Amino acid sequence: MTTRTRSLAIPAGVLLAAIVFALPLIRRGIILSDEGYLLQQSLDLLQGRVIYRDMDAFITPGMWFLLAGLFSVFEPSVVASRYLMLAAFAILSLTAYQIVRPISGLPAALGAVIGLFIFCVWAFPAWTFAFYSPVAILLILLGLERLLAWQRNRSRANLIWVGLWIGLAIAFKQNYGAFALAGAAIGWLATRLDGQSDSGPPLTGATQDAAAVALGGLIAGAPFLLYLALHGALDEAWTSLVVHPFEFAGRHDIPFAPLSDLVQPDVYSDGVEKLTYLSYALLRNGPISFLQDIRGTQRLHVLAYWLPPLLFTAGFLLSAIQGRRSGRRWDSPLLIVTAVCGMTFLGVLPRADYNHLMNVYQPVVITGAIVLASTWSLIPKSLWGARWGFGLVLGSLLVLYGGTSAAWYASIIRSHSIPIEGQRGGILVDRVDGDRVLYLLRTINDHSSSGQPLLTVPDLVMLNFLSDRPVPSAYYNLYEHHIAEDQGAAVVAGAEESGVELVVTNFDNFFSDRVGLLEYAPVLSTYLVENFERLFIDSGQDFIVYRRRESPLPSVEYMNVLDDCTSDDELADTRDHLLFSALYHRSRLRQPIPTEGLETHCRLQVPASGGVLSLELGYLRPTAALPGTQLIAEIQLKQITTTEESGAANAKRSVLYETLRVVPAQTARRQQRFTRFDISLSDWAGQEIEVTFRTRLSGSIAVRSRNWKGFAMVYRDPRVQADANGARP
Numbered sequence: 152m153t154t155r156t157r158s159l160a161i162p163a164g165v166l167l168a169a170i171v172f173a174l175p176l177i178r179r180g181i182i183l184s185d186e187g188y189l190l191q192q193s194l195d196l197l198q199g200r201v202i203y204r205d206m207d208a209f210i211t212p213g214m215w216f217l218l219a220g221l222f223s224v225f226e227p228s229v230v231a232s233r234y235l236m237l238a239a240f241a242i243l244s245l246t247a248y249q250i251v252r253p254i255s256g257l258p259a260a261l262g263a264v265i266g267l268f269i270f271c272v273w274a275f276p277a278w279t280f281a282f283y284s285p286v287a288i289l290l291i292l293l294g295l296e297r298l299l300a301w302q303r304n305r306s307r308a309n310l311i312w313v314g315l316w317i318g319l320a321i322a323f324k325q326n327y328g329a330f331a332l333a334g335a336a337i338g339w340l341a342t343r344l345d346g347q348s349d350s351g352p353p354l355t356g357a358t359q360d361a362a363a364v365a366l367g368g369l370i371a372g373a374p375f376l377l378y379l380a381l382h383g384a385l386d387e388a389w390t391s392l393v394v395h396p397f398e399f400a401g402r403h404d405i406p407f408a409p410l411s412d413l414v415q416p417d418v419y420s421d422g423v424e425k426l427t428y429l430s431y432a433l434l435r436n437g438p439i440s441f442l443q444d445i446r447g448t449q450r451l452h453v454l455a456y457w458l459p460p461l462l463f464t465a466g467f468l469l470s471a472i473q474g475r476r477s478g479r480r481w482d483s484p485l486l487i488v489t490a491v492c493g494m495t496f497l498g499v500l501p502r503a504d505y506n507h508l509m510n511v512y513q514p515v516v517i518t519g520a521i522v523l524a525s526t527w528s529l530i531p532k533s534l535w536g537a538r539w540g541f542g543l544v545l546g547s548l549l550v551l552y553g554g555t556s557a558a559w560y561a562s563i564i565r566s567h568s569i570p571i572e573g574q575r576g577g578i579l580v581d582r583v584d585g586d587r588v589l590y591l592l593r594t595i596n597d598h599s600s601s602g603q604p605l606l607t608v609p610d611l612v613m614l615n616f617l618s619d620r621p622v623p624s625a626y627y628n629l630y631e632h633h634i635a636e637d638q639g640a641a642v643v644a645g646a647e648e649s650g651v652e653l654v655v656t657n658f659d660n661f662f663s664d665r666v667g668l669l670e671y672a673p674v675l676s677t678y679l680v681e682n683f684e685r686l687f688i689d690s691g692q693d694f695i696v697y698r699r700r701e702s703p704l705p706s707v708e709y710m711n712v713l714d715d716c717t718s719d720d721e722l723a724d725t726r727d728h729l730l731f732s733a734l735y736h737r738s739r740l741r742q743p744i745p746t747e748g749l750e751t752h753c754r755l756q757v758p759a760s761g762g763v764l765s766l767e768l769g770y771l772r773p774t775a776a777l778p779g780t781q782l783i784a785e786i787q788l789k790q791i792t793t794t795e796e797s798g799a800a801n802a803k804r805s806v807l808y809e810t811l812r813v814v815p816a817q818t819a820r821r822q823q824r825f826t827r828f829d830i831s832l833s834d835w836a837g838q839e840i841e842v843t844f845r846t847r848l849s850g851s852i853a854v855r856s857r858n859w860k861g862f863a864m865v866y867r868d869p870r871v872q873a874d875a876n877g878a879r880p
Contacts, residue, residue: 169244180276187613193218213323214283230577232281255524263520274509287324314367334494338487404501639675707877731868761836769825773862780850
């Protein structure tokens, strides 16, 4: 094989390998939130809606136009958008190869490609569904490759390409592109100052270089700016892209995983922690068995946070060391890669959950391949012990991350086998998503008219896209930073104007939200409760479906009983769900509900009119239960008296006593039915009282570690309101 043939064959092989590897992944998994609203808004863009003016968004519009262009050629569907991402991943793999090979050689370049394959599984489905982040990162890396080409030949045509690619990256995700541009400026300056210029002072021609980059950026951004100007959306775009993101960053940040989590004995056992810092693959497929006892897979997630700072620091140090060895200030190619990739990694902030970490991990893999190759080359062959030690560490990481990736890859292919059929589907999902998505789509078709707008709260627009139901307002995702300004009033106006018949909501607020829907959008939450009645809650407590009432119920003020509660046991906790609160008396893996009882005490002031204590009672199913296992729920009330008062007024009175037979999940697919109770408070009218929720377990249950919602007695939506016939969620 000639050198030229080999130079073409290897890149072609990289492209082919990337397609073969990624094809099974891109056809699997579904994201009801971000993927759904992007697909629906892109389709609506194609049909005449103007982004920022008619559709709320806070990311630059490149991805919307790319998907709209795709849907103008191919029938709109999830699978069509995934093939677009397949092409993006193949180009990403080739770009990584093209960046690394001139700097570190063929083995390191192929290692970078293999690293992308490994972390594509750890990132699944973040790199394989139609989203702006992986496309923006690809564009940044294309710009990096051209910046390295400029470093080698000083052709300003390459700088025009740098400006074009990074300009497009800004058009796809503004903060990623801005960080990358800063990194490119650092790399450009370092190259100019490395002491190797033959054309006079180091900064000779700097103005022309900047003009070349600016020209490329103008070519990239002009069509988008022209579109916004022609449609009168520049002011709205400024507010959405500049003002709102800064407001959002201050209210919705997620801390970087602490390094100390590596040595925590029970790392990431809490449900919110799992959703924040663990991967989809682990949550759906479980940890690798031989690492399970030490929670090793979870610790690999923590390490994934801290490898990038280590690699970028090493990259800057190595660039200085290798530069001095060759008589220069630094190794410019290594410094350029480290600067651009390191600055781009800052895009993980301020929301440093695992998904956002993976959104900026492709540059980490590329930097890692170059840094590791450079480190290996610096170790003298005579220091065989150091080489063996370095190789052992590198090999161990490859085995741990690569082996886990291989196991998860096989598990994802095997478990994601249920088709989301229909004209707009075409992808495969696992049993969890298959059951709930297909059931929801059947419910939507059965309980709403064809083509009728569907209101999904706060982030389920994929259901609109799959069922071909329009979004009833300009707001597609209903998070705090989208709709808090008017408390959801515009969403309500759109729902009323379009005559929404059906509402699908999440059971919970978004896991990282500090402020819930009830607080940031009371106009919307009140509207939902008064105008729609609950049709059902799905078995996994993931979604609630509401249908329009024949006539709205009157607005009734209420008090949340759980606002002021205490418990002596960590097994008791309260949760603020999307439209109501709930008290959970839980059994954990090694801590069952005690037979002597578990109590929570809440204080409240009963209105002068008395009213009713209203709540729903039920439980979350365990994995297994011995025959005859029962839960006993009791509610007791007593007046809170002063020290001088005593006697009957201070005695507890039992107002509810229920025995529930426990049926495990393995013998019943549906969740246990919850029953509503209304307890008169007329005897305590105007009094301050203590409400005691008491739970006992008779029998034995078991809960698997992957059933992280666990087994619990649930006191759902305990409230005091004047009229039992008033609106309740």
